[in-house]
Amino acid sequence: MALEFERIYAVWLREVKRFWNSKPRVLGSIGQPLFFLLALGFGIGSLVPGLNYAQFIIPGIIAMSLLFSSIFAGVSIIWDREFGFLKEMLVAPLSRTSIVLGRVLGGATAACFQGLIILAIGALLLGLPHASPQNVLLSVAFMLLISAGFVAVGIAIASLLQDVEAFQLIVNFVIFPLFFLSNSLFPTDKLPAWLAEITMLNPLSWGVGAMREMLVDGSYAGLPAALAVLAAFDAAAILVAGRLFDKTSI
Amino acid sequence: MAENGRRNEKQNKKQSEFESEFVVEARSLTKKFNGFTAVNAIDLSVRRGEVFGLLGPNGAGKSTTMYMLSTILAPSSGSAVINGFDAGREPIAVRRSIGMVFQDSTLDTNLTGFDNLDIHGRLYGMNGAERGKKITEVLELVELADWRGKLVKTYSGGMKRRLEIARGLLHTPTVLFLDEPTLGLDAQTRRHIWDYLRKLRAAGVTMILTTHYLEEADELCDRVAIIDHGEIKALGSPDELKRQAGETVVYLKTSGAQKQKQKLLAALKKKNFAANAIEGGVAVKCKSCENAIPALLRAADSQKIPVDAVEMRKPSLEDVFLSYTGRSLRDAGASGAEARRAAATARGFRHK
Numbered sequence: 001m002a003l004e005f006e007r008i009y010a011v012w013l014r015e016v017k018r019f020w021n022s023k024p025r026v027l028g029s030i031g032q033p034l035f036f037l038l039a040l041g042f043g044i045g046s047l048v049p050g051l052n053y054a055q056f057i058i059p060g061i062i063a064m065s066l067l068f069s070s071i072f073a074g075v076s077i078i079w080d081r082e083f084g085f086l087k088e089m090l091v092a093p094l095s096r097t098s099i100v101l102g103r104v105l106g107g108a109t110a111a112c113f114q115g116l117i118i119l120a121i122g123a124l125l126l127g128l129p130h131a132s133p134q135n136v137l138l139s140v141a142f143m144l145l146i147s148a149g150f151v152a153v154g155i156a157i158a159s160l161l162q163d164v165e166a167f168q169l170i171v172n173f174v175i176f177p178l179f180f181l182s183n184s185l186f187p188t189d190k191l192p193a194w195l196a197e198i199t200m201l202n203p204l205s206w207g208v209g210a211m212r213e214m215l216v217d218g219s220y221a222g223l224p225a226a227l228a229v230l231a232a233f234d235a236a237a238i239l240v241a242g243r244l245f246d247k248t249s250i
Numbered sequence: 251m252a253e254n255g256r257r258n259e260k261q262n263k264k265q266s267e268f269e270s271e272f273v274v275e276a277r278s279l280t281k282k283f284n285g286f287t288a289v290n291a292i293d294l295s296v297r298r299g300e301v302f303g304l305l306g307p308n309g310a311g312k313s314t315t316m317y318m319l320s321t322i323l324a325p326s327s328g329s330a331v332i333n334g335f336d337a338g339r340e341p342i343a344v345r346r347s348i349g350m351v352f353q354d355s356t357l358d359t360n361l362t363g364f365d366n367l368d369i370h371g372r373l374y375g376m377n378g379a380e381r382g383k384k385i386t387e388v389l390e391l392v393e394l395a396d397w398r399g400k401l402v403k404t405y406s407g408g409m410k411r412r413l414e415i416a417r418g419l420l421h422t423p424t425v426l427f428l429d430e431p432t433l434g435l436d437a438q439t440r441r442h443i444w445d446y447l448r449k450l451r452a453a454g455v456t457m458i459l460t461t462h463y464l465e466e467a468d469e470l471c472d473r474v475a476i477i478d479h480g481e482i483k484a485l486g487s488p489d490e491l492k493r494q495a496g497e498t499v500v501y502l503k504t505s506g507a508q509k510q511k512q513k514l515l516a517a518l519k520k521k522n523f524a525a526n527a528i529e530g531g532v533a534v535k536c537k538s539c540e541n542a543i544p545a546l547l548r549a550a551d552s553q554k555i556p557v558d559a560v561e562m563r564k565p566s567l568e569d570v571f572l573s574y575t576g577r578s579l580r581d582a583g584a585s586g587a588e589a590r591r592a593a594a595t596a597r598g599f600r601h602k
Contacts, residue, residue, distance in 0.1 A: 011373075
C-alpha cells in the first residue's frame with residue numbers, strides 16, 4: 001500500500017481550510033466547554049475537599065471538546081455524501097485509504113486547535129501549575145493522538161449508517177458514554193472496581209491521565225503506557241475505518 | 251527492480267499503441283441493483299475528439315452508465331476501457347484520464363472558487379506552477395475569474411455549474427464526462443454553457459454527455475445514443491437518426507382503444523405503410539406524405555377508426571425517440587414507472 005503523501009495532504013488541506021473558513025462556528029463550539037470549565041471548575045470545585053478540582057478538570061474538558069469535534073469531523077463524511085463532495089473525491093485518482101488518512105489528520109488538526117484554546121483559557125482562568133512550553137507541546141501531541149482515533153471512529157460510524165438523522169443516536173450512544181465513563185470528570189481511584197475497570201478500557205482516560213499528570217502534577221511516569229495505548233487504539237480505529245469506508249458506495 | 255522496469259516498458263508501449271481511434275469502449279456493460287436491471291448489456295465506442303450524447307428520460311440508466319465508465323460504480327458484468335485502461339483492473343489510471351461533471355453539485359460550498367480548484371488540482375497530482383496557470387486559464391474560460399476569492403455558497407446555480415465544468419477540465423483530461431450539464435438552469439444560462447462546450451469541442455476535447463433535452467443532443471453532439479430502460483435503442487449522428495425516422499412523418503391522432511389501433515396498424519401495413527403505434531395514435535413514415543394522407547384516412551375509415559387530427563412534420567429527435575420507444579421523451583419523465591426506476595436506482599447507490 002503506497003502512501004500517497006501529496007494526495008493525503010490535499011485531503012488534509014481541504015479539512016483545514018474548511019475549518020478556517022468557519023471561524024464563527026469554531027468560536028461558538030468553544031463556548032460550551034468553556035462554560036463547563038467555569039461552572040465545574042469554580043462551582044463544583046468549591047465543594048470538593050482535598051483536590052484542586054478546578055485544575056483537575058481542565059484536561060477533562062479539553063477531552064470533551066476533542067471528543068465532540070473529532071467524532072463530528074469523522075461523521076461529517078455523511079454530509080459529504082449528501083452534498084456530493086464525496087463523489088468528487090471518489091472519482092479522483094487517489095485511494096480510499098488516502099481519503100481516510102487525510103480526513104483523520106485534518107479532523108485531528110482542527111480538534112487540536114480547539115483543544116489548545118481551551119488549555120490556554122483554562123491555564124489563564126484557573127491556573128495550571130506545570131504548563132511549561134515543553135509540557136504544552138507534549139499535551140498537543142496527546143491531543144492529536146486522542147483526536148485521530150476518534151475521527152476514525154466517526155468515519156467508521158458514518159460508513160455503517162446511511163443517513164443524517166442517525167446523528168442524534170450517535171451523540172447519545174457513543175459520545176456520552178465515552179465521555180462520562182472516563183476519568184475526565186472524576187478521579188477513578190475511589191470508584192467501585194467494575195466501574196474503574198470500564199474507565200480504564202476507555203482510550204480517552206489514558207489521554208486525559210497523561211495530560212493531567214504532566215500539566216497538574218508535573219510528572220511523566222505514566223506517559224509511555226498512555227502513548228502505547230493511544231497508538232494501539234489509533235491504529236486499530238484507522239484500520240477498521242479504512243475497511244468499512246472501502247465498502248461504502250456513493 | 252528489473253520487474254518494475256519491464257512493467258514500465260509495457261505501460262509505455264501500451265500508451266503509445268493507444269493512439270487509437272476510440273477513447274472509450276464499453277462492451278456488454280450491465281448493472282443490476284437487487285434484481286433490478288438498471289443498465290442492460292450496453293455497447294459503446296466513443297471516438298477521440300467527438301461529442302457523444304446519451305439521450306433518454308429520467309431513470310433510463312444514463313447516470314448509472316456514467317458512474318460505471320468513471321469507475322465509481324463497479325459493473326455487474328461487462329467491461330469498460332477508457333484511454334487504454336481497463337476500468338476494473340486499473341481504476342486509478344482511468345480516473346487520471348477523465349474529468350467528471352456530475353448531475354448534482356459536488357463543490358465544497360464552504361471553500362472559495364479558487365480553493366475548490368486548488369484542492370482538485372492537488373488531488374490529481376498537479377504541481378504548484380501547473381495548478382496556478384491552469385486555474386487562471388479555466389476560470390477565464392468560464393468567465394468566473396472575478397469570483398475566485400469568493401465562497402462557492404455565494405454563487406448562483408449557473409455559476410456553480412460553470413465552476414464544475416472548469417474543475418473537470420483543470421487537469422486536462424482525455425475525456426470529459428458531463429451528466430445532465432444544463433439540468434435545472436434557465437434558458438439563457440443553458441445557451442451560455444452550450445457556448446463553452448462548443449469552445450471545448452473546437453479545441454478537440456472528447457466529451458460524453460447525458461441529457462434528456464433533445465435540443466441539447468441535437469445542437470452539441472456528433473453522435474447520439476438513444477437510451478431507454480437501460481438499453482441503447484438507436485445510435486448515430488442526429489441527422490442520421492432523423493433520416494432513419496423517415497423523410498416526413500404523419501401522425502394520426504386517435505382516441506381509439508388499443509384493439510382498434512392494432513386493427514389500423516394491420517390495415518396500414520397491408521397497404522405497405524411503415525406505421526408504428528405511439529401514445530395517442532399512430533405514426534407513419536412516408537416519402538411524400540401529402541399524397542399519402544388521403545389513403546391513410548381511407549384505411550382508418552374502412553376500419554371504422556375515428557381520426558381526431560392529422561399532423562405532418564419533418565422528424566426531430568423527439569420523433570426518433572418516439573419511433574424507437576413508442577413514447578414521447580417529454581412525457582416519459584412523468585410516468586410512474588420512470589419515477590420508480592429513478593428511485594430504485596437512487597436507493598441502489600446507497601446499498602451497493
